[in-house]
Every structure is written in C-alpha cells, then in structure tokens.
Amino acid sequence: MAGVSVATVSYVLNGTAPISDKTREKVERIIRETGYRSNMLAKSLRTNESRLIGILVEDITVWHTPQIIDGINEIAERQGYHTILSNLRLMSKIASRFEDISNYQEDIDREVDMLAGMQVDGIIYVGMHDRMLPEMISDIGKPVVYCYCYPMGRGSSVRYDNEEVLYQLTGLMLKKGYRRFGVIGGLEGSEPAALRLKGFQRAMKEAGIEVPPENVLCGGWNYKEGRETAGKLLDRKDFPQIIMAMNDEMAVGVYDAATELGLKIPEDVAVTGFDHAAIAQHISPELVTVERPLQAMGYHAMELLTEQISGREEENQDIILPCRIIPGASVRADGYR
Amino acid sequence: MAGVSVATVSYVLNGTAPISDKTREKVERIIRETGYRSNMLAKSLRTNESRLIGILVEDITVWHTPQIIDGINEIAERQGYHTILSNLRLMSKIASRFEDISNYQEDIDREVDMLAGMQVDGIIYVGMHDRMLPEMISDIGKPVVYCYCYPMGRGSSVRYDNEEVLYQLTGLMLKKGYRRFGVIGGLEGSEPAALRLKGFQRAMKEAGIEVPPENVLCGGWNYKEGRETAGKLLDRKDFPQIIMAMNDEMAVGVYDAATELGLKIPEDVAVTGFDHAAIAQHISPELVTVERPLQAMGYHAMELLTEQISGREEENQDIILPCRIIPGASVRADGYR
DNA sequence: AAGGTTTATTTAAACGTTTAAATTGATAGT
DNA sequence: ACTATCAATTTAAACGTTTAAATAAACCTT
Numbered sequence: 001m002a003g004v005s006v007a008t009v010s011y012v013l014n015g016t017a018p019i020s021d022k023t024r025e026k027v028e029r030i031i032r033e034t035g036y037r038s039n040m041l042a043k044s045l046r047t048n049e050s051r052l053i054g055i056l057v058e059d060i061t062v063w064h065t066p067q068i069i070d071g072i073n074e075i076a077e078r079q080g081y082h083t084i085l086s087n088l089r090l091m092s093k094i095a096s097r098f099e100d101i102s103n104y105q106e107d108i109d110r111e112v113d114m115l116a117g118m119q120v121d122g123i124i125y126v127g128m129h130d131r132m133l134p135e136m137i138s139d140i141g142k143p144v145v146y147c148y149c150y151p152m153g154r155g156s157s158v159r160y161d162n163e164e165v166l167y168q169l170t171g172l173m174l175k176k177g178y179r180r181f182g183v184i185g186g187l188e189g190s191e192p193a194a195l196r197l198k199g200f201q202r203a204m205k206e207a208g209i210e211v212p213p214e215n216v217l218c219g220g221w222n223y224k225e226g227r228e229t230a231g232k233l234l235d236r237k238d239f240p241q242i243i244m245a246m247n248d249e250m251a252v253g254v255y256d257a258a259t260e261l262g263l264k265i266p267e268d269v270a271v272t273g274f275d276h277a278a279i280a281q282h283i284s285p286e287l288v289t290v291e292r293p294l295q296a297m298g299y300h301a302m303e304l305l306t307e308q309i310s311g312r313e314e315e316n317q318d319i320i321l322p323c324r325i326i327p328g329a330s331v332r333a334d335g336y337r
Numbered sequence: 338m339a340g341v342s343v344a345t346v347s348y349v350l351n352g353t354a355p356i357s358d359k360t361r362e363k364v365e366r367i368i369r370e371t372g373y374r375s376n377m378l379a380k381s382l383r384t385n386e387s388r389l390i391g392i393l394v395e396d397i398t399v400w401h402t403p404q405i406i407d408g409i410n411e412i413a414e415r416q417g418y419h420t421i422l423s424n425l426r427l428m429s430k431i432a433s434r435f436e437d438i439s440n441y442q443e444d445i446d447r448e449v450d451m452l453a454g455m456q457v458d459g460i461i462y463v464g465m466h467d468r469m470l471p472e473m474i475s476d477i478g479k480p481v482v483y484c485y486c487y488p489m490g491r492g493s494s495v496r497y498d499n500e501e502v503l504y505q506l507t508g509l510m511l512k513k514g515y516r517r518f519g520v521i522g523g524l525e526g527s528e529p530a531a532l533r534l535k536g537f538q539r540a541m542k543e544a545g546i547e548v549p550p551e552n553v554l555c556g557g558w559n560y561k562e563g564r565e566t567a568g569k570l571l572d573r574k575d576f577p578q579i580i581m582a583m584n585d586e587m588a589v590g591v592y593d594a595a596t597e598l599g600l601k602i603p604e605d606v607a608v609t610g611f612d613h614a615a616i617a618q619h620i621s622p623e624l625v626t627v628e629r630p631l632q633a634m635g636y637h638a639m640e641l642l643t644e645q646i647s648g649r650e651e652e653n654q655d656i657i658l659p660c661r662i663i664p665g666a667s668v669r670a671d672g673y674r
Numbered sequence: 675a676a677g678g679t680t681t682a683t684t685t686a687a688a689c690g691t692t693t694a695a696a697t698t699g700a701t702a703g704t
Numbered sequence: 705a706c707t708a709t710c711a712a713t714t715t716a717a718a719c720g721t722t723t724a725a726a727t728a729a730a731c732c733t734t
Contacts, residue, residue: 005684010722017723018681035475040454041378041387042720045689050378055422061407066397073397073424082451085392085422087410114419117377138372223619252619278615282560282589342714347692354693357712379690383719 002030013038044119053305054115055083056108056137058128059091063277064294068126068147071298079306084118086111090128098189101133108136116140122305125149130159130192143308143315147301156308156317158301160292162192165323166199166244169272169290172325173242174207176335178270181211182233182240184219184226184250193218196246196274215240219250223279226250230257234269241270242331248273248280251287251330270331285329293321339367350375381456390642391452392420393445393474395465396428400614401631405463405484408635416643421455423448427465435526438470445473453477459642462486467496467529480645480652484638493645493654495638497629499529502660503536503581506609506627509662510579511544513672515607518548519570519577521556521563521587530555533583533611552577556587560616563587567594571606579607579668585617588624588667607668622666630658 002009004023011017012027019027030036044050055072057065069085076083088107115123122142127133127149135153137144143156150157173181183200186193197216204211215233219226226245230253233240245251251273255265263269265285273280273289280287300319307313339346341360348354349364356364367373381387392409394402406422413420425444452460459479464470464486472490474481480493487494510518520537523530534553541548552570556563563582567590570577582588588610592602600606602622610617610626617624637656644650 006721007685007723008683010720011683014722017683020682023682037450037453037477039382039456039720040451041456042382042689043722045376045379045382045691045720046722048689059407060403060410066403069422070396070398070424070426073426077426082455083422083424085406085420087407087420089407089410089414113374114377116374118419119376119378140374249619256619256621279618281616282586282593284593343691344693344715345713347690348713351692354713355711360712376690379719380692381719382690382721383692385719 001034002026048119050119050121051081052118052120053081053083053302054086054118054120054123055126056086056088056111056115056123057126058088060085060087060089061091062128064148064292065126065128067294068298068301071295072124072302073298074295075299075302075306079302081121081302081306084115084120086115097129097187101136105136109138112137112140116142121309124301124305125155129190130162132191143305145301145305145308147297150318154315156304156315156319158297158304158319158321160297160321160323162195162323163199163202165290165325166196166274167203168199169288169325170200170203170244171207173244173270173272173331174203174209176331178242178331179209180238180241181209181215182230182243183211183216184229184233184243184245184254185216186219186221186246188218190221193221193246200244219245219253221247221249223249223253226253227257228253230254231260234258234261234263239269242272243269244272246274248275248277248287248289251289252280252283255283265330266332272331276326287326287330288328289326291324291326293323296321338371339363385456387456387458388418389455389457390418390420390639391423391455391457391460392463393423393425393448393452393460394463395425397422397424397426398428399465401485401629402463402465404631405635405638408632409461409639410635411632412636412639412643416639418458418639418643421452421457423452434466434524438473442473446475449474449477453479458646461638461642462492466527467499469528480642482638482642482645484634487655491652493641493652493656495634495641495656495658497634497658497660499532499660500536500539502627502662503533503611504540505536506625506662507537507540507581508544510581510607510609510668511540511546513668515579515668516546517575517578518546518552519580520548520553521566521570521580521582521591522553523556523558523583525555527558530558530583537581556582556590558584558586560586560590563590564594565590567591568597571595571598571600577606579609581609583611585610585612585614585624585626588626589617589620592620603667603669609668613663624663624667625665626663628661628663630660633658 009027012019012024055069073083123144124147125144126147130148133149133151146155146157185197217229219229230243233243234257243254245254251271254271258265258269265271273287276289276291304317308315346364349356349361392406410420460481461484462481463484467485470486470488483492483494522534554566556566567580570580571594580591582591588608591608595602595606602608610624613626613628641654645652
C-alpha cells in the first residue's frame with residue numbers, strides 16, 4: 001500500500017535500519033489509516049522468544065492467588081512481558097486438602113503443553129497451599145518458578161517465612177509479660193501449621209517456658225473448629241492468658257468462644273491471628289495478626305524468572321520472604337499483669 | 338527424523354488424511370521420544386484462529402474478579418479455548434472511584450493492542466465496578482463481551498439484577514411484617530447503589546408505604562460510614578424496625594452500632610446486607626444477605642463470546658442474571674410483631 | 675565524469691505449521 | 705500388459721514477520 005517492501009515496513013516499525021523521512025512518513029500514515037497491528041505470533045515464530053510468561057495457578061479463587069498474580073503483573077508490565085493464565089481449578093476438583101496432586105498430572109500436562117506450545121519464555125506455578133510438590137511439570141526447556149509451594153526436584157521457589165514470624169510474634173508476647181500460652185494450630189499435616197508451631201515452640205524454649213501439651217491444639221484452619229477448640233482451652237480454671245490462633249478465621253472463633261464464656265478481650269484473654277484476612281477486618285477489638293507478603297512474592301517470582309530466562313541467575317533458588325506483624329488491641333498494650 | 342515429509346507428520350498429528358499404520362507408528366514413536374510439541378503460534382499463523390481469548394480485567398485483586406475469571410475458565414476449558422490475562426491494575430492507579438476512566442485510555446490501548454497482536458478470537462472485559470463505560474476498546478474486528486459493567490456503544494454485557502433482588506428482598510421483609518424501614522445505601526452516584534434503592538422503593542410503593550427521606554441514607558459502601566449512618570438511624574426514639582444495608586461491610590457496621598446502643602439483632606432491629614462477603618461470614622446472628630452470580634457471569638460471558646465468535650449470535654446482547662437471597666437469623670424468623 | 679563512500683531500499687530465506695494439488699505405488703479389472 | 709482406481713505420501717505455497725546480504729540511489733572527492 002505504501003509502495004515499499006515489507007522489509008522497509010519492518011525497519012520503520014522497529015527502527016532497526018536507517019529510513020528516509022519521506023518513506024517513514026508514508027509508511028506511518030498507512031499504518032495509522034489502516035489500523036495495522038503487528039502479529040506477535042508471526043514475530044515470535046522467527047525470534048523464538050515470545051516475551052510471554054505462563055502463570056499456572058492451582059486455583060484462582062483462593063484468596064492469595066490474585067494478590068500474587070497482581071504482583072507478577074506489576075513486574076511483568078515493567079519488563080515488557082505479558083502473562084498467559086492457566087487455571088487448574090483444583091478447588092472444585094480435589095476431594096480433600098491432602099489428596100495426592102499426582103491425580104491431576106493429566107490436567108497439568110495439558111496446561112503445560114499448551115503453555116509450551118504458546119512458546120512461553122518461562123512458567124510461574126502458584127500453589128493453593130504452601131507445600132512440597134512432586135515433579136509434575138515436565139521439562140519444557142524453560143525455567144519454572146514455584147510460588148506459595150516448592151518443588152521436590154528442579155525449579156526455584158518463593159515463599160514466606162512462617163517460622164520466623166511466629167518466633168517474633170511469640171517473642172513480642174513474651175516481652176509483654178504473657179506466660180500461659182494457648183495455641184490453636186492449623187490442620188494436622190499442613191506444613192505452614194508445623195512451621196508456625198515450630199517458631200512458637202522455639203521462642204518458648206528460649207524463654208525457658210514449658211508449654212503443657214494440652215494447651216497446644218489443632219483447629220483445622222476453620223471458624224467452627226477454632227471456636228470449639230478455644231472453648232476447650234478457655235473452659236478451665238487455669239485458662240491461657242493468651243491464645244495464638246494460627247489463622248484469622250480461627251481467631252474469630254476464639255473471639256466468639258470468649259464472648260460466650262463472658263471473657264473480655266484483651267483483659268481476660270488476649271488473641272492473635274495470622275493472614276490479615278477480610279474475615280477479621282472489622283472485629284472488635286482489632287486483631288493482632290500477621291500480614292503475608294503476597295504481592296512481594298509475585299514480584300520476586302517474576303524477577304527470579306526473568307533473571308533465569310536471561311541466564312543471569314542459576315536455576316535452583318529458594319527465596320523466603322519475611323512477614324509483617326499487624327498491631328492491634330486484641331493484646332494488652334501495656335503488657336500483661 | 339522419521340524419514341517422512343513434514344506434511345505427513347502434520348497429517349498424523351491431526352488425523353486429517355489417511356496414513357498407513359507403519360508410518361503412523363514410526364512418527365508417533367519419534368514424537369514420544371523427542372518430546373515434540375506443536376507450536377501453536379505457527380499453527381494459528383495460517384489458520385488465523387488462535388483459540389485464545391483475552392481477559393482484560395480492571396483489577397484482579399477486587400474480590401469478584403477471580404470468581405468471574407474462574408467461571409470463564411470453566412467454560413473455556415470445556416470449549417477448548419485458552420485465556421490470556423491482562424490486568425490493568427487500576428486499583429493502584431486510580432485516584433477516586435469516580436475518576437474518569439478515559440485517563441487510562443493509553444493503558445487500555447496498549448493491552449488491547451497486545452491482545453489483538455496475540456490474535457485472540459475475542460475479548461472479555463471485566464470491570465471493577467458495575468457501571469457504563471465509554472467506548473474504550475478500539476475495534477479489533479473481534480467480539481467483545483463486558484462483564485460487571487456495560488459499554489456505551491458496541492459490545493455485549495453480562496451483569497446481575499440489582500433492582501430485582503432488592504425488590505424481592507424488600508417484599509420478603511414486608512411479608513414478615515416489617516413496616517418502618519431504614520436504608521443504608523451505597524456511594525452517591527454509584528449505579529448499583531441507585532438500582533438497589535430503586536428496587537427497594539418500588540416494593541415499598543407497591544405496598545403503599547411511605548418511607549421518610551431521613552430513613553434513607555448513604556453509607557459510602559464502607560464499614561466506618563455504615564456504622565456511623567446506622568448510629569444516626571438508631572439513635573432516635575422511633576428508630577427503624579429493620580435496616581437494609583446495601584452491602585455486607587456496612588451491615589457489619591450496623592451490627593456494631595446496634596451493639597453499642599444496646600440493641601439486639603434481630604429482636605430490636607433486623608439487618609440485611611448484600612454481597613455474601615467474607616467479612617460477614619461469621620458474624621452472629623447470621624446475616625440475611627444477597628449472593629451475586631459471579632461464577633455464572635463468567636459462564637455466560639464466555640458462552641456469549643464463543644457464540645459471537647462463531648457468528649451464531651448477534652453482537653449487542655445484554656444478559657442480566659438473577660441473584661440469590663441467603664437466609665439468616667438477622668431477621669426474625671417468625672416475622673415482626 | 676569516474677570512482678568511492680554512505681545511505682536507503684529490496685531480495686530472499688527462514689521460522690513451524692497446514693493443505694490443495696501433484697505424485698507415487700499398489701491393487702484390481704480388463 | 706494396459707488402464708483405472710484407490711491409498712499413501714510428497715511437493716510447494718501460504719501465513720506475517722525478521723534480517724543478512726544484495727542492490728540501488730545519493731552524495732562526495734578528486
């Protein structure tokens with residue numbers, strides 16, 4: 001249309017060769033008038049680089065997933081990458097939290113095949129729980145970064161530090177003078193549950209305080225069990241001065257159990273949570289809890305990935321990010337006693 | 338490698354021509370051994386059909402967005418499409434809810450360009466609020482379906498029925514015997530707020546009940562204003578028998594305002610909400626609220642889109658889905674008085 | 675005006691796939 | 705043995721782009 005060769009148009013488009021002003025203008029006018037758009041598919045056919053990265057999520061409806069995706073997107077945008085999303089939708093497929101994910105190898109293969117077919121430059125896998133995954137992503141010759149989970153074999157990972165933050169939080173509570181602790185842990189067998197408990201126990205051990213085993217119970221991560229468990233902890237004469245629930249949903253259960261027993265928070269019993277979840281946003285008093293670096297996990301995952309794509313970074317790295325403690329009034333400001 | 342032409346391999350792969358068993362086996366063996374994957378980019382270069390649809394979301398961190406995406410994904414998976422996600426990240430860019438989105442025309446153009454460049458077969462645009470959008474997506478010759486918002490010009494949309502469900506909910510409350518209503522509306526100028534109010538007013542009018550204007554206030558969609566507004570409504574001698582909050586966050590504010598004034602829910606004052614949000618999941622008594630058909634909006638958006646892609650459906654359709662009322666104990670079961 | 679240099683443009687091959695058309699090979703019917 | 709038919713395979717063009725190499729055009733030098 002402009003009376004020039006396709007090569008000339010390509011050079012105008014990319015500025016990869018000197019072009020006379022006359023020609024450039026002519027070509028640019030035609031481009032505007034016709035609304036021409038370059039076909040990225042054809043482009044990456046030659047270059048074998050798509051500037052596309054695949055995000056493979058176990059389930060997009062799980063609260064942390066969109067936050068992480070958002071973080072990935074921010075860096076991707078900045079670095080000129082685009083993302084293609086594959087959603088395994090495991091929440092609606094999986095029977096139990098502990099069902100072996102290998103049962104979904106086929107689904108994963110299908111999605112990975114398609115991402116590889118799209119010539120993605122790399123893949124970020126976002127888990128629904130933080131746990132170790134068996135080798136499920138077949139080698140497509142491109143780097144893979146795991147986020148909110150970590151691989152048994154090849155691949156990097158980005159997670160947050162469950163143990164450390166609970167160690168800190170517990171330390172803070174000890175400093176406030178609390179001595180008789182109750183813990184409502186997560187689901188038996190869940191890794192973050194174990195790590196958080198470990199952080200707690202480490203702080204207690206260092207403080208030289210023995211925690212009676214009947215004060216450390218499991219709450220199954222949910223409101224109902226959290227409430228029941230809190231009931232058990234509080235319905236004794238020597239009930240804990242503070243209950244550390246390992247997530248906010250259970251902490252809400254603790255609030256309700258306390259209210260039921262006529263106990264005031266934080267005067268009679270203090271409470272802490274974990275997650276900084278919507279569910280506990282407006283309970284009163286404000287819950288002391290832990291904010292996870294979800295967006296930041298996305299940043300780091302994407303940065304790690306691009307560094308591996310460009311070969312600047314080695315393949316097997318694990319990044320563990322710190323969490324932030326959110327203050328609140330569910331613990332006495334002036335300290336205990 | 339198999340000693341056959343590329344055409345033969347293509348025919349084996351797609352089963353589009355008769356192939357001898359010997360050849361097929363040979364080719365399939367090589368495919369297995371080498372881990373060959375077909376390049377979808379090269380494929381769609383000829384066919385000009387990518388079986389890719391673009392999801393352009395205003396902000397993925399807004400609660401309804403992942404739900405809608407999940408719905409889209411379910412249908413996409415079933416129909417053999419894949420989705421490429423573009424996240425405008427407007428929440429972190431936009432100054433106020435009512436800022437003119439035209440300020441972000443450039444961002445949208447960039448994303449649409451890239452989606453078009455990826456040869457998507459269609460686009461689903463997911464809004465962050467339900468509202469009318471000016472013509473922002475330049476014509477790429479592919480169908481566009483709007484979800485959780487609707488276009489001024491060309492394009493279909495999928496939304497839910499704010500007015501109807503509030504008409505129904507109000508009717509239900511009238512049937513229970515409630516007469517003195519208080520309303521905590523959404524933000525002034527927000528369309529869903531206006532529609533919900535309209536449904537309420539219609540039901541009241543049909544029942545022949547006058548609602549004093551001082552009983553219909555705005556709460557800004559948030560907890561704080563909801564609580565303050567509830568305080569104003571309740572701190573009168575002839576306070577409403579029931580307060581209908583136009584979302585759950587404000588409803589939680591109503592709970593707290595009532596508690597503060599020593600009023601019991603539902604004995605002294607009943608409460609309803611809207612959204613079925615996490616924030617109100619474990620308040621007591623259980624909140625009567627409205628569940629929005631978020632997943633279903635995704636289903637319909639995707640179905641509408643594929644029908645338009647295949648030309649079976651005309652371009653400008655608007656689908657309005659019904660909501661579901663969630664029962665609860667924040668309203669007297671036996672009816673009022 | 676011839677030659678040399680620089681600048682601008684075109685040519686042609688390549689990327690990995692599909693598909694209409696052409697070719698080859700085998701089988702069957704005369 | 706020849707032709708017709710059918711099945712299996714190959715050839716070659718096409719999709720839209722990039723880029724090394726070739727060519728053309730313009731401008732200097734002498």
